[in-house]
Amino acid sequence: MDVIGVVASVVYQFCTNAAFLLLCALGLIIILGMMNIINLAHGELMMMGAYAASASYSRGAPFWLAAIIAFVAVGIFGAVLEATIVRRFYGRELGALVVTWGVSLVLSQGFLLLFGPFMPPIQIPEGNIALGQYSFSYYWISMFVIAALLVAALWWIYNRTDVGLQARATMQNPAMARALGVDTRRIYLMTFTLGAALAGLSGALLAPTTSIMPFMGQQFVAPAFITVVVGGATNVIAGAVGSSLLLSLVKTPVGFFLGAFLGTVALLLAALIIIRLLPDGISAAIQRRLDLRHRMR
Amino acid sequence: MTDKTAESQVDAPSDSSDSITPDRRAIVKGMSAAGLAAGVGLPTYLRGFETSAYAQTNAPVKMGFIEDESGNLSVYGIQKLHAAQLAVAEINAGKTLKGAPDIGAGMLGAEATVAKNPPVISREGTSLTIVDHGGDKSPVDLAYLEDADILIDSGEKGILGRELQLLSSDGQSNNAVWQQLARKLIQEDKVDVLVAGFASAEREAIRPIVDQFKQLYFYTNQYEGGVADANTFCTGPVCEQQVIPTVQYMVEKYGPKCYTIAADYNFGQLTAAWTKAFIPLVNGKVIGEEFIPLSVSEFSQVIARIQAAKPDWVMTLLVGQNQHNYYPQAAAAGLKYPMASTVNMAQGYEHKRFAPPSLARMHNAIQYQLEVPTARNRAFVKRWMTMFPKDPYIGEMAQNTYFTIHLYAKAARLAHTVDQQKVKRCLELGWNIEAPEGSVFLEPGTHHCAHPIRLAYCDEQQNVSFLRDWPMIQAWWLQRLGVNLIRNPEYKQYTPDEDPYFKMFAL
Numbered sequence: 001m002d003v004i005g006v007v008a009s010v011v012y013q014f015c016t017n018a019a020f021l022l023l024c025a026l027g028l029i030i031i032l033g034m035m036n037i038i039n040l041a042h043g044e045l046m047m048m049g050a051y052a053a054s055a056s057y058s059r060g061a062p063f064w065l066a067a068i069i070a071f072v073a074v075g076i077f078g079a080v081l082e083a084t085i086v087r088r089f090y091g092r093e094l095g096a097l098v099v100t101w102g103v104s105l106v107l108s109q110g111f112l113l114l115f116g117p118f119m120p121p122i123q124i125p126e127g128n129i130a131l132g133q134y135s136f137s138y139y140w141i142s143m144f145v146i147a148a149l150l151v152a153a154l155w156w157i158y159n160r161t162d163v164g165l166q167a168r169a170t171m172q173n174p175a176m177a178r179a180l181g182v183d184t185r186r187i188y189l190m191t192f193t194l195g196a197a198l199a200g201l202s203g204a205l206l207a208p209t210t211s212i213m214p215f216m217g218q219q220f221v222a223p224a225f226i227t228v229v230v231g232g233a234t235n236v237i238a239g240a241v242g243s244s245l246l247l248s249l250v251k252t253p254v255g256f257f258l259g260a261f262l263g264t265v266a267l268l269l270a271a272l273i274i275i276r277l278l279p280d281g282i283s284a285a286i287q288r289r290l291d292l293r294h295r296m297r
Numbered sequence: 298m299t300d301k302t303a304e305s306q307v308d309a310p311s312d313s314s315d316s317i318t319p320d321r322r323a324i325v326k327g328m329s330a331a332g333l334a335a336g337v338g339l340p341t342y343l344r345g346f347e348t349s350a351y352a353q354t355n356a357p358v359k360m361g362f363i364e365d366e367s368g369n370l371s372v373y374g375i376q377k378l379h380a381a382q383l384a385v386a387e388i389n390a391g392k393t394l395k396g397a398p399d400i401g402a403g404m405l406g407a408e409a410t411v412a413k414n415p416p417v418i419s420r421e422g423t424s425l426t427i428v429d430h431g432g433d434k435s436p437v438d439l440a441y442l443e444d445a446d447i448l449i450d451s452g453e454k455g456i457l458g459r460e461l462q463l464l465s466s467d468g469q470s471n472n473a474v475w476q477q478l479a480r481k482l483i484q485e486d487k488v489d490v491l492v493a494g495f496a497s498a499e500r501e502a503i504r505p506i507v508d509q510f511k512q513l514y515f516y517t518n519q520y521e522g523g524v525a526d527a528n529t530f531c532t533g534p535v536c537e538q539q540v541i542p543t544v545q546y547m548v549e550k551y552g553p554k555c556y557t558i559a560a561d562y563n564f565g566q567l568t569a570a571w572t573k574a575f576i577p578l579v580n581g582k583v584i585g586e587e588f589i590p591l592s593v594s595e596f597s598q599v600i601a602r603i604q605a606a607k608p609d610w611v612m613t614l615l616v617g618q619n620q621h622n623y624y625p626q627a628a629a630a631g632l633k634y635p636m637a638s639t640v641n642m643a644q645g646y647e648h649k650r651f652a653p654p655s656l657a658r659m660h661n662a663i664q665y666q667l668e669v670p671t672a673r674n675r676a677f678v679k680r681w682m683t684m685f686p687k688d689p690y691i692g693e694m695a696q697n698t699y700f701t702i703h704l705y706a707k708a709a710r711l712a713h714t715v716d717q718q719k720v721k722r723c724l725e726l727g728w729n730i731e732a733p734e735g736s737v738f739l740e741p742g743t744h745h746c747a748h749p750i751r752l753a754y755c756d757e758q759q760n761v762s763f764l765r766d767w768p769m770i771q772a773w774w775l776q777r778l779g780v781n782l783i784r785n786p787e788y789k790q791y792t793p794d795e796d797p798y799f800k801m802f803a804l
Contacts, residue, residue, distance in 0.1 A: 006605075009601050009604070009605075012597075012601075013597050013598050013601055016595075016597040017595075017597070017598075020595050109367065112367055112371070116687070117371055117372050117375055118372065118650055118689075121625065121650055121651050121652050122652075123625070123652040124625050124626070124628070124629035125629075128629065128630055128631040130631065133604050133605070133607060134601065134604050134605075135604065135630055135631035135632070136630070137626075137629040137630045137631065139629050140597060140629075208625065208629075209594075209595070209622055209625060209626050209629075210594055210618075210619075210622040211618050211621055211622060211650055211651070213371075213372070213618050214367075214371075215367070215368055215369060215371075215618070216618065218369075218592075219592065219594040219595075219619050222592075252598070255598040256598055256601060256602065259587050259588070259589075259602070260587065260589050260590075260593055260596070260598050260599050261561060261587075261588060261589060261590055261593075263598055264590065264593065
């Protein structure tokens with residue numbers, strides 16, 4: 001048995017699974033995690049990002065440029081969506097759920113009618129390294145790195161900049177924030193736009209692995225929601241990172257030794273158990289542990 | 298929601314009739330309800346609404362049609378819808394395909410100069426450009442010529458002087474919607490024939506409804522085989538026509554070790570069972586099997602397991618847009634195993650949707666795909682592209698739908714009626730029909746078709762060539778099971794478990 005190969009392969013699969021979960025969840029971290037909007041149109045936002053990337057890529061843009069175009073395009077759409085529809089549903093979670101579901105239906109069927117059943121594919125950037133009988137594609141390795149960088153950038157924005165401070169204040173206590181002079185309407189608009197833009201970016205980044213069709217968003221919705229909810233709202237970014245790592249840790253060995261189906265079953269069971277034991281998510285439990293330690297000092 | 302649709306259906310026709318003067322409020326309610334319900338399964342008529350001014354004998358012949366025009370399986374459903382629209386338009390314009398009960402077309406064997414290898418058809422576009430003619434064309438040999446022209450005049454417009462009307466609805470890749478639509482078409486619209494079904498799950502969802510009302514039903518899709526139902530005619534190819542030639546070729550050419558990855562539902566499981574049962578007969582072995590749920594779209598772990606198993610070739614039975622992502626992902630991971638399938642390439646045109654070399658080294662034994670380089674197919678493709686210039690592909694199932702609808706028209710004409718039981722008897726004569734794929738024979742006792750089979754191969758640039766032809770392979774499995782629906786009507790689907798021969802060579 002090629003031990004080094006197997007170990008490398010398992011680590012690679014772990015990174016791939018974690019990267020996939022994190023990329024799916026990226027836009028939703030902000031919209032669901034911070035703004036508490038149950039955005040069922042998340043898959044369609046990712047689909048729009050993939051469409052924008054495919055349209056640019058087939059006109060000659062390099063992949064990185066296509067991804068940036070997707071980021072900007074879906075961000076603009078997110079801003080429009082927020083200004084027209086979403087802002088009427090702050091605080092009304094069930095209303096937001098239904099209205100975003102309606103938006104997702106309109107978007108997916110609309111794209112089917114406007115652009116037909118599929119778009120030109122984006123080729124996965126070439127290259128892979130072989131180690132024994134296993135080979136690892138550069139693409140997934142770079143996706144893992146990019147996901148990590150994006151999360152780090154997000155953390156930096158929210159914890160080290162003024163805008164981030166205002167955003168966190170608004171999410172914690174909008175009335176107090178307004179009293180202290182923060183323009184909460186603008187913060188909501190910016191936050192939603194950022195969430196949508198990130199969803200578009202993830203869609204563009206994941207587009208080479210899938211066929212770009214109007215209903216491609218459906219495959220990302222469940223992993224995204226599971227990751228964000230298991231992560232919890234207390235510290236959204238750390239929570240999402242923690243949950244994607246934890247869920248991958250469960251999924252990878254089961255998936256490798258017993259097959260993809262049982263891997264997914266294991267992931268869902270793990271999510272079920274975690275939510276049952278820690279209803280507010282992983283980040284809440286960790287925060288409680290840290291608070292306890294602080295108080296005991 | 299279904300009730301609302303039913304109400305609006307009843308309201309709309311009576312509004313346009315002139316014998317009843319409806320109340321204004323009823324018109325507005327009916328119209329708005331029809332407008333609201335338009336998105337939910339309201340069938341789309343090929344030509345306008347039917348009015349009660351039609352006399353009984355001139356009433357159109359109604360063909361119910363359900364396919365997935367949206368959702369995960371829409372890439373296949375839209376092709377089949379276009380095929381139906383083309384066939385219905387041709388029938389109404391007075392055209393039909395060559396063919397008659399029991400009589401085959403026959404072919405002329407002529408002396409010709411032949412190339413050593415088959416022609417390679419380009420993956421670009423739909424004009425069947427030959428990029429490689431197969432080498433030097435000097436050796437002289439016997440070549441068999443098929444009829445170039447299979448579309449002939451039928452002598453009348455429509456069927457028996459009545460227009461053929463296509464009542465098509467969108468199943469939305471959702472089995473529950475399929476059942477609603479089947480009930481609606483059979484019970485409310487009282488269609489004379491039902492042509493529907495892509496996935497086996499969809500077919501099995503509506504077959505009980507078909508049997509309950511003894512509806513004449515055509516299932517035009519390739520599937521795992523075994524349906525023995527007196528009301529159902531399956532005109533698509535089955536496992537013995539596709540799995541066996543493919544497995545035989547792959548083991549011959551690449552080696553005995555096969556790794557199977559299949560969609561985790563009845564089709565994938567049964568086709569994988571066929572592969573496993575047949576492969577020992579050619580000295581092969583299935584060294585690993587994995588069944589993947591239809592919702593999975595991320596395949597790194599599957600790829601790693603294939604690499605761990607080290608097969609000679611991989612049998613990929615992947616269905617739906619989520620699972621097709623396996624191909625670019627495997628190519629990116631550097632997987633170079635030859636692949637075989639009975640579903641990919643010819644149905645979902647992956648070789649055009651994914652950039653090379655995702656589908657390189659793919660083999661598929663099919664009865665039809667767009668690239669078949671015969672004269673009759675070129676004429677068919679040209680007719681199709683004239684009617685649907687933006688279509689990217691004509692797949693296996695679309696062609697099946699096309700010739701099946703023409704076959705129905707011919708059978709109804711011969712029976713001089715569209716009464717469903719009489720047309721069924723007429724179909725059980727045994728029919729030979731000249732389709733774009735070649736000569737197809739509908740077997741009387743089993744209600745299945747014998748097809749010409751070709752082994753399609755996709756090279757590094759994803760251009761297509763056909764490496765081996767079997768002029769006609771019968772659907773013999775149901776015969777071996779003793780199915781004779783004329784003597785002994787049945788209404789079930791057989792599975793390999795019920796066939797003792799399957800276990801004879803199992804390891």
